[in-house]
Amino acid sequence: MIYNSIIDTIGNTPMVRLNRLAKGIKGEVLVKVEYFNPGNSMKDRMAIKMVEDAEKAGILKPGGTIIEGTSGNTGMGLALAAVAKGYKCIFTMADKQSKEKIDILRAVGAEVVVCPTNVTPDDPRSYYSVARKLNRDIPNSFYPNQYDNLSNAAAHYETTGPEIWKDTEGRITHYAAGVGTGGSMCGTAKYLKEQNPGIVTVGIDTYGSVFKKYKETGIFDEKEVYPYLTEGIGEDILPKNVDFSLINHFIKVTDKDAAVMTRRLAREEGLFVGWSCGSAVHGALEYAKEHLKEGDVMVIILPDHGTRYLGKVYNDEWMRNHGFLEDKNFSTARDIIAQRSGTYHLLSVKKTDSVKEAITVMNTKSISQIPVLDGEEVVGSLTDNKLLSKIIDNPQLKDATVGEVMEPSMKFVALDSTLDVLSSMVEKEKAVLVRDALDKIHIITKHDILEAFTN
Template sequence: MDIKNNILETIGNTPLIKLNKITRQLPATVVAKVDYFNPGNSIKDRMAVKMIEVAEKEGKLKPGGTIIECTSGNTGMGLALAACVKGYKCIFTTTDKQSKEKVDILKAVGAEVIVCPTNVEPDDPRSYYSVARRLAKEIPNSFHSNQYDNLANRLAHYETTGPEIWNQTDGKITHLVCTAGTGGTVTGTAMYLKEKNPNIKIWAIDVYGSLLTKFFRTGEVDMNEVHPYISEGFGEDFVPENYNMSVIDHFEQVTDRDGAVMARRLAKDEGLFCGYSAGSCLQGLMQIAASQPLTKDDLVVCIFHDHGSRYVAKIYNDQWMMERGFMDVKTCKDIINGRAAKQKLITIEPNHTVSQAVELMRKYDIEHIPVINGSGPVGAISESGLFQKIFSNPDIKNATIETVMEPAFPIVDFNTPIEKLRTLINKDNGAVLSKDELGNYHIVTKYDVILALGS
């Protein structure tokens, strides 16, 4: 029987999956090492367990101890899984730019999570680095795993990720592409692959706002390079000790927007629901390939670190993407502003009559009229609804609107994507209302949506 003794035995041996659509313009074969197949849904499971094993061997982590780490979420998950199996406590510090999902997941597996400000210097006492160091000094029988400077991080990838890629490609890999954060994955994997074949190119992907790229090119730690960025899980404002820049051939920077958009393309076009760094990794490859052409004999391996479930409120959320200018999506605002005639919304009051409503529909050639009183929308009148009622009772034309009106149209945000309106506009509800910045109501009908999607 093939039965694992615990969850930790399922770490590693993740698949290589060929990309077929996004990279079709490249002559090379491009495959992804999809490490969200690890039990903690990220590549960080590998190094988390390795750091604990080394600490145990060296006597730095004793039974009943507390593991302390500053993490963007994924390393914490790996450490927490190991702690569950081995009987340790966990306290993690993270930054306020990390997704809420990451924090909630860490809490779900028993960790205590302390959220620290992002936009402070690394040595600021409020930074998540500093808070972790302080806790490690204050809490008895604790171990600060320090993924940035703990060389067990890169050792894990030298021992597992590198050999797996080499064996899975039968040694035919020509390029490795990987986002660069703590340095463990890119350095450890590169060290192994370069030993096997020094001609393999290692391309590290960075983000604008990180100082790693300039350090690689000049050897200078330039804090002027550092500024806030949205991308998660890679990029640094210092140089971790896990780096061995001699095994890296090129650093490429990717914008927050391009990484996020590419991650969404991976999900839609390749069926790979990955995290932010995967999108940035592939975007970086496409940028480099434009200036360093690949050939049909090249085999490129991209490392996709984690799963998209940790970013559903961010890069996979249309509203979040639009607010940052990352996504061009038609909205209610676009429909309303795109109308040739800026006609004022036609409304009717509850005490008016059906015949008055019919006259408004005829005069303005409209099918839907919001019923509004002093407090706002209270109901709606539609041509189809009146059609049924008039056939049932021809004298209804003298009735007041409040006796025959339908439920009020839903009110949506002015920036609601058009795609979302299809769930709100249906056979029972022919329109929605939206309020602009000045507080004026506008109506969007099924016909408006059809026109917008067809343009």
């Protein structure tokens, strides 16, 4: 068959049975391998749908510029559509994304603006905010906004869902997928549940994301939000494409478990896939072990290709440096705080305290950094060297309130963050914070990490 352009080859990706990894699980476990799309990911489906719907609505006009915030794969799909249809592209990305993703986008003619990861979504520096500003400033530009653009979910309702139903001849009983923008999970789930309301849908989330708790409690808990490494799933916002009524269960997967499973998919099944694919398979198999029975058919979406992650999960040195290989010390933040007595109390100062009072606390307790609280919420921090610099420049600041001189808050990390991850974070930040199982806040410093390495 001869196609008019590369975008005409999107869809109809193969379904493959898991053999070694699903050994011992009752029922059948299948994966839909989305890296067979021309942009090597399932995001090609929704990218072309968003572009064509915008053209029909008159929002995207000839010679226009497509501007989007992306973790890489949506950008690639949009870039292919732009090449085929004659548009320009500008993409904003968080700096945690792999170098390969950035290089690939630039290779297909896109301009890439890299933004900081560890800022809130409404911060003007976030990749969401920068994309919106570029859209406002550049004439004849189109901001698809994959998170809230319902063409995203519609693409999967129209293509992915019907393909899965056809390929399994209607035998599918369970559908599992990572949840990021929500389009692939919810668009596909909507179609499948219309065919058979009894199909169970399992959303895969990551630690540091708000989805699982929101589904189970209806509460958007900012305490759930902290930095994580896995790319492409989880969010610190609630995208409009995430319809929680279509997701029966959520399972959270750690960065480490996802990375290890990604490599196992390549070595044991010959599936050279991306990091969030490891998340999806690890979480889905954990669910399958407990719940699948004879005759059940589970389908798991594998969103993208391993070439996006050659410098990360497929790089032994990177894996070793993050504590993801077996020859590393797997002590975690949980282990560090387990060594502390039950009377542990976080040393802190209030936002309304005077700088003099804060200095007294830091000197008395011989500490170089301290969190700042507003009620029970951590809102900032003080470090002795930066505080000293400010007072030298302006001695009157010693009579100011802590809120006037404080620095940004220390970052929260997951309880199961390994020593390697903790070490890399305190090098980039300062100390880090972690909540234990009782919601008590602990601080972890370089000294704590060094001590853990020597135990």
